[in-house]
Amino acid sequence: MEGELQKAKVAAIIFMIILFLLLSGGCLEEETDIENPGGGTEIKSNHSTEYEGDFPKRQLSTFVAVYMVGSDLESSNGYASKDIFEIIDGASTLNRNETEVLVAYGGAAVEGWEGMTIAELEDLRKDSEDEVIGNEEIHRKKYPHANMGDAAGLETFLSYIRENYESESILLIFWDHGDAYRGLCFDENNGYDRLELPELSDALEASGMHFDLIGFDACLMSTLELARAVEPSADYMLSSESIEPTHGWDYVAFIGYVSESPEASAEETGKVIIDSYLDNPSHVPPRTLSLLDLSKTEEVLQNVDWLAEEMGTSFSNSKGYCGLGASITKARKFGVEPKKGSEISMDLKSFALRIGEEMPELTDRSDDLIKSLEDFVIYSRQDGTMPEAYGVSVYSPQTLDSYSTYYGRVSISETWSEFLDGYAMKTCADFTEPGISKSGDTFSVEDDSGLASVDQVYFIASPEGPVLIGKMPLTCSGGTNYSLPPWGGEWIFIENSKTGKSSLIYAVCGGESENGDRIFDTELGLQRDGEFRSCLTQLYLDTLNGTVRAYMNPYEVLDDGNILFSKEVLEPEPGDIITAYAPVYGEAGIKYWTTLGRLKMDENTAFVYDFLPERTYYTALHAEDYRLNVNMSEPKEIILE
Template identity: 30%
Template sequence: MKRKLLALILTLGMILLLSACSEEADGVSSHRNTGLDTSIKRSTDMAVSSDGTLAINRLSRGKTQAMGASGTWTIYVYMCGTDLESDGGLGTADLQEMVDATKTDRLKFIVQTGGTETWNNDIVDSSSTERFVIENQQIDKVDELKEANMGSAETLADFLDWGVQTYPAEKMGLVFWNHGGGSITGVCFDEKNEYDSLSLLEIENALTTEYSKMTDSFEFIGFDACLMGTVETANVIAPHARYMYSSEELEPGYGWDYSAIASSIEANPSITGGDLGVVVVDSFYNACAAIGSESEATLSCIDLSKIDELVYAFNDVAKNMYNASGNTDVLSGIAKGITAAENFGGNNKSEGYTNMVDLGSILKNISVDVQGTDKALSALDDCVLYMKNGSDKADSNGLSVYYPLSIQGSEELSIFKDICVSPYYMTFVDKMAYAGEKNGDLANYSDANWLGSDSAYWSDGYQENTENYWSDMVVQSDQEYNFSENESAVSFSQQPALNANGMYGFTISQDTLDYADAVYCDLFMDIGDGENLIELGLDDNVTANWDSGQFEDNFNGYWFALPDGQPLATYIVEQGNNYNIYTSPVMVNDVETNLRIRLDFQADGNYTIRIIGTWDGIDPETGQSAKEITKLKKGDLITPEYYSYNMKTDEEGTYVGEKYTFNDDPIIYEELLSPGDYYYSFQIDDIFGSSLYTDFEIFALDANGDIYFYEN
């Protein structure tokens, strides 16, 4: 590939990059009607002493007594249908599985339905909140109420109170059925109530309301939903159940196999929650394998009696993390270990952010810099009674934890402070957010809100002390990016420029190199009308020397493309040992979604690229995660979409390509881009979550694949 000089002076300010970031979320939507009973104290009290020592006190029963006859089971299913039912009939399918498999009266499924525009059966009415009993291969409606918000703690508490008192059993389980969004946005998004969801605090409140009326705990609490396999979730429900069933990642396929669950209980009514958890995990994984989606699957059975030891051990690690954060070298290693850890739900600008990161992966990655990780990993291993994860999630360890890979508004941190399992981890997260706003300057950071005599950590006065704490901070995603400032903790010893060979590069100064976390290339294309640029995406395909801090472009004129030659706007999602995962915004059959694309590197230096499927991503307003990655079907119409910018009017928007008919072959290729001008920039991410963008260099590509560059 030749690079030649064109004697032409062209410049373009960084304002063009606004098109790359205009879709960032403004923040997590608040819960409008929580239904929280503020007279109910929390079921877990986590107190921190003046020296930072953590103490955990939970509601507990000195003596337990079964609430029903020996050999009986009741599983309460809180089924918020949303689009899973209205679009796909998945709720109806699971109800049918329950009916088919419950052959005696030893097992009852007690189901509350709601939260969807329509049901795909003649039994459930979407205009009201209904309750059903499933047993003896029959489904009977036993209660009908005025339509209620399934995202409200009050609605959940009412269902639990009615269900537990009316249909108690020796062993009882509770299932949350719907979309999940992780620790911050929760589960059960009601599409008839502006997608309001149950937060972890709302779930805790409802469970605590019922606690005193029960003489035994739930045998299990499960989440047939994405992303709810988190340490924050486990910590909140620990006083209320013996086991938790949950997924760290998306739930591919059709969710849990209720036929296998019911059949196992019917065959052995004395089965424990731990043994049943093995059935739930195995049957779920097998169902995923049957449709070829097992590579992305994760599901775990968590022993909640072991959570305290994990929390204490993790707090010790977090204390060492925080105490070491004054050392730049150590802080850099910790932060890079976290951002390199397995994470779930996309976490990229095209699909949105969940900020859920695998706890075990973090502990392993930071073990060189932080003491206590071995003990915490052992405690995590004790908690995770049983789990399965696919090949694409090989670094999954059973529970994730929140970390702000990209802060989606200051409200996100405000939610986190009430569910964070460790005061030292809260302090570390807060300190990193502060540093991001201060370009790495930590000189004036104070930990008084979380440590010391005035700590607000899980105290009755947290609202007063921290209500406006983050509102004064310019958190990165609270507003649109301002590239006229374009500030970061990273600086250059050699400014971005072309060298004599036509390579575009820069050198990061040695005193800020530890602050640099990742370097990507960002490519725009001039569509040829003299006005509009479209973004082709973000990739890690740069020449990097992390020891010297020198980086250069590796632009060769080739890009991912559909078989008809249209380039795809692709954004890197995951970097594995021998593969990368990308996402590309598209419309499929005129519905907006994202293509998931996998690039596999081979031992001989070649590679293959294939489309995995489509995923709708994370809703930027509600935090709801789409349920699964969906396979394309022959005849599907794929229309590429691109973020666009008009150079004359400064308007941002979306550029739409041409429809392409999918021919059932998922293999795609890198193709030579069409002749024209291409605008190339570097995005440099620092360890505090900020990004620095270089000015554009403009390359011209001709029909022979030769690259020309413009010199200022």
């Protein structure tokens, strides 16, 4: 009798374990109330008005799903919440019988943004009544331990969509930091774990869903690598080649459009998002946004492979290698990493155009690629500050460190990887600096492996070597000859017009905008409200009146050594403390970076283009090859008194 009783207890325990496992199954553990365990599970979140279980799926015309990883953008400045408020404002005329907006938000170290919360538009409306998102238990589901930078978090969100909604059109939007082919959606609560492209692709495929449009309101995501990853799961991709400013997309216009036009096609909606993003007068540079027809992805990939095969045969002769190097150097760049002398990506059409110019023997192949890209990018705009941003980028071969540590896992093809391997091996084998010789007022500059750049540099002297304060590109005057223009000491610096205090800065001219402004890149430190941040800064010099506008893009160096650019573009404000940095040069190039100066901003302090503060300056010709070997001519002294 006692043995039978023991068996019954064991059986009961096993039954309870099995029941627990059945009830707790799913992608992630959620915080829920569970009812009716014997007759099918009804999983209810607090304050929800609709439940999973035997209820039919909602039938809609348009469904917008937003995967919003707040990260430090939310915890520091509430940027994600601001866009949720825009979504609510844009949905003022939305008919929920036709259209729904579902947001999964979390991934930020702030109350209410732990884990992942899934909320419909009506939940968000109620939650926003106190002007704070996430502090009320108003949602469909909450997963307090979810990692939104992991595939499981995304899979859970997609599973919820699949089980509860059916729609004629489904738009899936990702919101957070973006890092091109290195991933996106960095969860602040989980060590900034990110969704890598293989994770993203696998989660989309596992969902079994197909989306009319997948959009990325994040920096640097309009890459061919990403298009290849999402192509099986969507018709269109909407994304930016460049850094995206703080404000991101105009969600009032976007959600307002789908509210008024629930039958609109994904292509029409994508164009509205692009136009509202570019035309909003409150938005700041740089801005690019592109709509890609993913059905054309394979054709582009094939043309890249054919071009890569022929480029790969060019390494055996210096002329071919020089042509490749020049094409890479001259192509439009994105995510420039100033202290590394490299960038994250380059515009693919811009690169193909340069190949046609520098390597005429490859014109047929480059033209084929250009034609396929023009079919692939069906609508693209930039704000005038990014000439030759044609809509889709690809890994830049100048980024050798990222290639060895990461890119091989997400390369667009084996043929492309073989080309990159060959180019990297050729480049890394070059240890010879460019040769510079002077005859009269002319310099002859030569390098057996090709010149990446020839610039006029401006610098001050230090015991450790020249400290650069500026670079301007020089144009070849014929053959290998260059002339050094006269320089009277005018350059960009920071000055307080009332006190006379000033700080030099290091600025590199990166070209011109469409309206004729000169664009300079510089490395600055920004201290605001007690927080210090490193910033890649773009300066726009109006050459007609000499005024300078500054836009600072914060970034951080991750544990793996890669740089993550923030989805923020900040303008200097009174109270900010600006720190300027510059490279110190030695015989082998940059030795280290040093602090040039530090200045507190107020109503009298600004970036100016004028004669520099009184002291001795120098100018010289500076040459650099593709391996970053450098040489500099004898300097000319300029004394400002």
